[in-house]
Amino acid sequence: MQPAAPSEIPFSIEPSVRRARLWGYFVRYKGLFFAGAVFLFLTNMLALAIPAYLGQAIQLMRDAAGASGEGFSAVRSQVVHAAVVIIFLAIASGFCRIFSRTTIFNAGRHIEFDIRNEVYARLAKLDPRFYARMSTGDVTSRVTNDVTYVRLLYAIAFLHIINAAIAYTIAIQKMVALDWALTLWCLASYPLLLLGVRYVIRALFNQTKVVQAQLSAMSTRVQENLAGVNVVKSYVLEGREIAGFARANEDYYHKNMVLARIRGMLDSLVVMMATVGTLVVLLIGSRKVIENTMTLGQFVEFNAYVVAIAFPTIAMGWVFSVWHRGLAGFERVCEILYHEPDIKQADDARTLPPIDGELARGHVRFENVQFGYTDKRVLHDINIDIPAGSTVAFVGRTGSGKSTLVKLIARFYDPNEGQITIDGVPLPKLALRETRSQIGFVPQEPFLFSMTIGQNVRFGLDALEFDDSVAREAPTRALLPGGEPDDGRPLTQDERIVQAITVAGLGLDIDSFPQGLETLVGERGVTLSGGQKQRVTIARALLVDPRILILDDALSSVDTQTESIILDHLDHLMKGRTSILLTHRFNALARVDCIYVLDEGRVVESGTHWDLIEQGGVYAAMLERQKLREQLES
Ligand SMILES: Nc1ncnc2c1ncn2[C@@H]1O[C@H](COP(=O)(O)OP(=O)(O)OP(=O)(O)O)[C@@H](O)[C@H]1O
Numbered sequence: 001m002q003p004a005a006p007s008e009i010p011f012s013i014e015p016s017v018r019r020a021r022l023w024g025y026f027v028r029y030k031g032l033f034f035a036g037a038v039f040l041f042l043t044n045m046l047a048l049a050i051p052a053y054l055g056q057a058i059q060l061m062r063d064a065a066g067a068s069g070e071g072f073s074a075v076r077s078q079v080v081h082a083a084v085v086i087i088f089l090a091i092a093s094g095f096c097r098i099f100s101r102t103t104i105f106n107a108g109r110h111i112e113f114d115i116r117n118e119v120y121a122r123l124a125k126l127d128p129r130f131y132a133r134m135s136t137g138d139v140t141s142r143v144t145n146d147v148t149y150v151r152l153l154y155a156i157a158f159l160h161i162i163n164a165a166i167a168y169t170i171a172i173q174k175m176v177a178l179d180w181a182l183t184l185w186c187l188a189s190y191p192l193l194l195l196g197v198r199y200v201i202r203a204l205f206n207q208t209k210v211v212q213a214q215l216s217a218m219s220t221r222v223q224e225n226l227a228g229v230n231v232v233k234s235y236v237l238e239g240r241e242i243a244g245f246a247r248a249n250e251d252y253y254h255k256n257m258v259l260a261r262i263r264g265m266l267d268s269l270v271v272m273m274a275t276v277g278t279l280v281v282l283l284i285g286s287r288k289v290i291e292n293t294m295t296l297g298q299f300v301e302f303n304a305y306v307v308a309i310a311f312p313t314i315a316m317g318w319v320f321s322v323w324h325r326g327l328a329g330f331e332r333v334c335e336i337l338y339h340e341p342d343i344k345q346a347d348d349a350r351t352l353p354p355i356d357g358e359l360a361r362g363h364v365r366f367e368n369v370q371f372g373y374t375d376k377r378v379l380h381d382i383n384i385d386i387p388a389g390s391t392v393a394f395v396g397r398t399g400s401g402k403s404t405l406v407k408l409i410a411r412f413y414d415p416n417e418g419q420i421t422i423d424g425v426p427l428p429k430l431a432l433r434e435t436r437s438q439i440g441f442v443p444q445e446p447f448l449f450s451m452t453i454g455q456n457v458r459f460g461l462d463a464l465e466f467d468d469s470v471a472r473e474a475p476t477r478a479l480l481p482g483g484e485p486d487d488g489r490p491l492t493q494d495e496r497i498v499q500a501i502t503v504a505g506l507g508l509d510i511d512s513f514p515q516g517l518e519t520l521v522g523e524r525g526v527t528l529s530g531g532q533k534q535r536v537t538i539a540r541a542l543l544v545d546p547r548i549l550i551l552d553d554a555l556s557s558v559d560t561q562t563e564s565i566i567l568d569h570l571d572h573l574m575k576g577r578t579s580i581l582l583t584h585r586f587n588a589l590a591r592v593d594c595i596y597v598l599d600e601g602r603v604v605e606s607g608t609h610w611d612l613i614e615q616g617g618v619y620a621a622m623l624e625r626q627k628l629r630e631q632l633e634s
């Protein structure tokens with residue numbers, strides 16, 4: 001496998017829009033942030049009251065040097081008193097510090113939770129075109145790492161910025177009160193250093209994005225290798241894959257090292273800012289003490305303030321990197337959050353006419369449909385009328401456009417030109433979820449979730465039962481002839497699941513599993529055979545009682561006898577509804593009402609099996625070839 005191509009998301013979101021959204025989350029939890037800020041204020045008020053007591057105690061001791069008797073004990077008790085106050089202040093400020101952190105981190109967690117839900121909700125709405133552009137690893141990395149970086153942006157950045165602002169305000173005020181000139185000296189180097197910090201930060205931001213993209217590429221690689229582990233093993237490519245991963249990892253390491261160097265530079269700049277103050281106090285302050293323009297107590301107190309603001313200053317270095325990682329992460333998260341689905345529902349969307357009585361439903365019409373995934377057309381001039389209640393089949397060479405055609409019916413994509421109607425209503429005028437819930441789509445590649453077989457089968461029902469935005473009720477119709485309960489009560493969904501399984505020809509297989517329907521199928525259904533997987537997905541589609549059933553080569557892994565039995569069941573079940581079969585096998589085709597032969601995206605022939613044989617065209621030739629092949633193989 002080649003290293004994953006970077007995602008091409010063809011748009012960027014205005015920084016102002018992103019800023020507004022970030023601000024929105026902040027406002028949503030303003031109560032918690034405010035409480036956190038109050039605790040930070042208390043923390044600093046209490047902690048910065050300590051230096052005065054410390055200075056006082058030192059000065060008392062200095063003044064009392066050599067004292068004895070009463071003088072000694074008086075000074076001693078004053079010093080002890082100062083020590084008790086200092087301990088009390090330290091403990092109280094410690095508690096406030098804990099509260100400030102828990103409140104602010106809590107707000108960060110809430111925001112992370114909200115963003116993750118919003119991203120997931122958007123991902124569920126996005127359509128195949130989006131997923132063709134953004135790899136799963138990239139999406140995963142954005143939902144996990146990048147959202148976490150956004151949380152840190154709120155938690156760490158807010159905490160330390162507010163903390164530094166409060167600490168500076170209080171400490172500088174006290175320092176100025178002690179000696180304004182010394183204060184100015186201490187802070188003089190800051191503007192110059194800040195200028196340096198700005199340059200380093202720009203480099204940090206760019207490199208952070210590079211590292212985050214590389215991490216996404218690696219996640220994609222791991223994810224693909226795990227999903228395709230059998231392919232890798234069967235082609236004995238473990239060695240190459242391991243070496244490839246090691247290269248990507250090494251690349252990641254080097255990119256991270258560059259980032260670490262930039263961060264290191266930033267940290268040193270910030271530490272310089274913090275220590276320059278102490279140096280200035282020593283150089284200039286000590287002279288003042290010797291010259292007697294400053295007492296020793298004041299010197300100690302002043303120095304304690306300088307030390308106290310050193311930590312908030314150093315923490316700012318961390319804030320800068322968290323800030324930029326968070327912003328870069330949020331930009332990547334926004335590329336999902338603001339991605340508009342291609343398939344949209346009209347504001348005045350309507351539902352399909354209900355199925356009642358004997359009236360057949362599921363009339364599908366293609367009118368002059370043209371379609372291409374890209375600029376290249378895949379379907380040309382499709383004009384098909386599939387009457388309600390009929391069974392039709394699409395055949396044609398691989399790549400002729402069969403799957404594409406039925407994906408348009410389920411509205412995974414919209415045609416570039418022309419329109420498709422179901423029961424007389426053009427697809428864009430129909431409520432999307434309602435419409436899809438009326439289509440039983442069994443895709444060419446069966447997909448099972450790592451749940452039990454029963455849960456996999458009832459998957460489509462969950463929307464009808466629990467989602468209020470889907471107006472259609474969960475159906476109660478029996479799936480087998482005479483399947484209704486004798487006492488006239490409606491069928492339970494569990495009973496319907498058993499019937500769906502029988503219709504899909506899976507009954508015997510389920511009986512052979514140790515836990516029947518409760519059997520877990522492993523990730524993507526790895527513990528089932530190909531044919532079993534296909535039939536679970538058929539049962540899933542049948543359970544929602546669709547008016548249009550689409551089987552995209554869904555019986556390809558089933559033997560011809562089982563195929564016949566399933567199709568017999570379906571004939572009964574789909575009476576008055578439409579069935580569309582896509583197949584490479586000709587066994588089932590004698591029974592369908594109309595066969596469409598596709599070639600390079602065009603319908604080149606249509607008619608019944610016998611009509612087409614008589615025509616002696618493409619279909620007849622394909623049938624001959626298949627017969628010949630079967631003879632050769634037998
Ligand atoms: N997601 C996609 N993006 C771009 N091109 C696609 C995509 N899916 C299919 N195609 C292209 O569209 C054409 C028709 O593909 P389609 O899957 O409809 O063929 P098919 O008739 O179902 O083939 P098969 O019998 O092998 O299932 C092919 O040329 C294919 O390469």
Ligand SMILES: [Mg+2]
Pocket residue numbers: 402403404444552
């Ligand atoms: Mg196909």
